[in-house]
Amino acid sequence: MAIFNKINKRHLESTRQWDILADQIKNGNVIPVIGPEILVDDEKGTNPHQILIDDLAEVYEVTSCPKSFSELLYDQNFTDQDRKNIYVMLGDAFEESLFKPSKLIMQLIRTKKFPFVITTSFTPVVEDAMREVWGDELRVMTFCNDPSHNDDIITRSDISKPTVYYMFGKVCRSDKKYVVTDYDMLNFCRAWLNSAERPQNLTSELQSKYLMMLGNNYKDWLTRFVCFSLRSRLNGQPMGLVVEPQAEEELLQFMKRMDIFTQRNPEEVILKIEEILAEMSKGEEEDDSLGALKNGTDVFISYSRADAKVASRLYDALTASGIRVWYDRYSLNYGSDFMQDIISGIKQTKIFIPIITKNIEAQRNEYHPYRTEWKTAIEMASGFGRSFIIPVSEKGFDFYGSSIPQALKNYNAFLYDVDNPSFDEFVIEVTKLLADI
Secondary structure, X not given: OOOOOHHHHHHHHHHHHHHHHHHHHHOOOEEEEEOHHHOEOEOOXXXXXXXXXXXXXXXXXXXXXXXXXXXXXXXXXXXXXXXXHHHHHHHHHOOOOOXXXXXXXXXXXXXXXXXXXEEOOOOOXXXXXXXXXXXXXXXXXXXXXXXXXXXOOOOHXXXXXXXXXXXXXXXXXXXXXXXXXXXXXXXXXXXXXXXXXXXXXXXXXXXXXXXXXXXXXXXXXXXXXXXXXXXXXXXXXXXXXXXXXXXXXXXXXXXXXXXXXXXXXXHHHHHHHHHHHHHHHHHHHHHHXXXXXXXXXXXXXXXXXXXXXXXXXXXXXXXXXXXXXXXXXXXXXXXXXXXXXXXXXXXXXXXXXXXXOHHHHHOOOXXXXXXXXXXXXXXXXXOOOOOOEOOEEEOOOOOOOOOOOHHHHOOOOEEEOOOOOOOHHHHHHHHHHXXXX
C-alpha cells in the first residue's frame, strides 16, 4: 500500500510554498507585479485593456472581435494615421479617471504590507488604488523607454516607501512612452534587457525580493521575460508567485523548474494572504502586549482625534525606525478600563509626545482625555532628571501663546509643516535621546 502518494506530495509542496510566501511577507520582501486582468470590476469585464479595445473597435467599426491592441490596430479598417491617433485618444481619455480599482486590488493594497507595487498596465488604476490608501505619501515612477527619463530608486530604503512603478510606461499622448501593441512591447523588452537603459538600482534590489505576479495573463514568452528580467534565481531562493488562470502546461513546467509557485485563482490567493496577515497580526499583538507589560514602550503619543492623521503619520515614522510606540489605535485592549490603560502606558514609557495644534486650542472649552494624559505626564516629568516631554506642534500655530498648561510651554516644541508633515529630523532626535536612557 502506498502511504505517500502523489496527492500527499502535491499537498506538502503547496504547504511549503505558502509557508515561504508567509515568511517573505513577514520579512517585507514581497513585491506585487500587477497586470490588467484583475484591475476593475466593470460591467464590461475585469480587464480595462479589453474594455478599451472593445470600445475602440466599435468606434472604428471593427467586427473581428480583437483580443489585443495589435489585432485591433492592424485591422484593415485602420490607417497609419489611425494607429498614431490611438495613443493620443488614450492619453486624452485618461485625463480623468475612467475605471474604479477592483475590490480585489483594494483588498491587497489596504493591507499596507506591500508599499512598493509594480504595474504592467499603462492605465492608472493601480496608482489610483495606491493613492486612496497612501495619499500624498505615494511616489509615482515610470519606465518610459527613454534612458534620460526612466525613473530609478536611489537607495535600498526606497523599496519600502509607498510607490507605484509603471514597468511598461504610463498612458499619455505620445506613441513611444508606453506599451500598447506587441511592437511596443518588443521595444520595451529590448530596453529592459539593456543594462545601460534599465533602472539599475531597482533591478538590482529586486534580485533579492519575492515577486508576486497577479493578473498579467501574458503569453508564454512574455511571462518568462518578466520573471527573468525582474528576478534571477539566487542561492536556491524561490523566485515568487505567479497567478495565471489560463497558463499553458509548458509554462507551468517552466515555472516549476524555476521554483515559481503557481496558482490559478487570484481571489483565493488574496484570501489566503489575508489569512496569513491575520495570523501575523495576532502574533504581533501578543508579542507587543507582552513586551509592553514587561518593558514598557519607548514613546507615548498623546493627541486629539482631530489630529488623527498627523498622529498616524508620526506613529509610522517612529515605528519605521524600530521605536516602540504606545498609540491608542493599537495599544488599547478591548473591554478594558481605557483611562487606566492610558495612565499605565504613560508611566511605562520613556518619552511622552503631546501633539499640540490649533485643534487643541479650538477645544479648550471641551472635555478631552488628552488633558488627563498631560497631567499624568507633567507629574511624571517632575521626577526625572532628563527630558521626558517633547511637544510636537504645527507651524503657524502660536504654541507658546496658547491656552495649554504652562508646564507644557516650558519645553521646546518640534514644528512640522501642515501641508507636508515630515518627521525625519524629529525621529533622529528621539533616537538620540532614547540611546542615552
